[in-house]
Amino acid sequence: MTGQSRIIDVDSGGSALIQRPGVILADPPWMESGGGHRGAQNHYPLMMTEDIAKLPVGQLAAANAHLWLWATDNFLPDALHVARAWGFRYVCSWVWVKPSKGLGQYARKMHEQLLLCSRGASSVPEKAWPQSVIFASKGAHSEKPGAVYELIEHVSAGRRGPRVELFARAARDGWEALGNQAPSAGGADIADQLWSRIDGRPARPTLALGL
Numbered sequence: 001m002t003g004q005s006r007i008i009d010v011d012s013g014g015s016a017l018i019q020r021p022g023v024i025l026a027d028p029p030w031m032e033s034g035g036g037h038r039g040a041q042n043h044y045p046l047m048m049t050e051d052i053a054k055l056p057v058g059q060l061a062a063a064n065a066h067l068w069l070w071a072t073d074n075f076l077p078d079a080l081h082v083a084r085a086w087g088f089r090y091v092c093s094w095v096w097v098k099p100s101k102g103l104g105q106y107a108r109k110m111h112e113q114l115l116l117c118s119r120g121a122s123s124v125p126e127k128a129w130p131q132s133v134i135f136a137s138k139g140a141h142s143e144k145p146g147a148v149y150e151l152i153e154h155v156s157a158g159r160r161g162p163r164v165e166l167f168a169r170a171a172r173d174g175w176e177a178l179g180n181q182a183p184s185a186g187g188a189d190i191a192d193q194l195w196s197r198i199d200g201r202p203a204r205p206t207l208a209l210g211l
């Protein structure tokens, strides 16, 4: 890794120039096909699983960290692969239950799965354990409910360092938003944004967003 001295792990102490995040939320643009005009490909560019797995999330995250990873049904095995590639182990899942059915194969989906993965010392005190189901209404295409951020802030309250959302589309207090549709990202590719956070190089904006 280049510029390693610029980023300091909060778990190892010291005053950090750039603190390594202890909480990472990712909602990757899995390469879902189908869905016709309602399909994800008509809303934003998609990524191959191996390109997601190669992102330097493991280099960015603190040694003791939680990764919260959205997984569509088709890409559940890929999500577990990505979590491992980023240096995390799968712990458990939450389910977001929606009030009405959407797209799907074999079943019309009324739910989405959010995986909690961890690395290092990252247990959660039993008194902080919430129920595993979130009931919340749908927003825009792929938009996740605000209740999920409250859940993460509650369960991961003990993690040190900043919280980072990958593939974000909106800003949220207490979170850094990265992604080509994130506010002030200028359409930059997620890999460039991550590397710029790690080694201090400015992220190159992507010329064509491909939308």
Ligand SMILES: C[S@@+](CC[C@H](N)C(=O)[O-])C[C@H]1O[C@@H](n2cnc3c(N)ncnc32)[C@H](O)[C@@H]1O
Residues within 6 Å of the ligand: 027, 028, 029, 044, 045, 046, 047, 142, 143, 144, 167, 168, 169, 170, 179, 180, 181, 188, 189, 190, 191
């Ligand atoms: C599933 S959506 C995320 C939705 C978000 N969680 C929300 O609640 O609105 C995936 C996002 O990843 C972005 N994206 C796709 N390819 C990207 C890339 N190479 N670099 C950065 N962002 C990318 C898409 O533009 C889209 O905003």
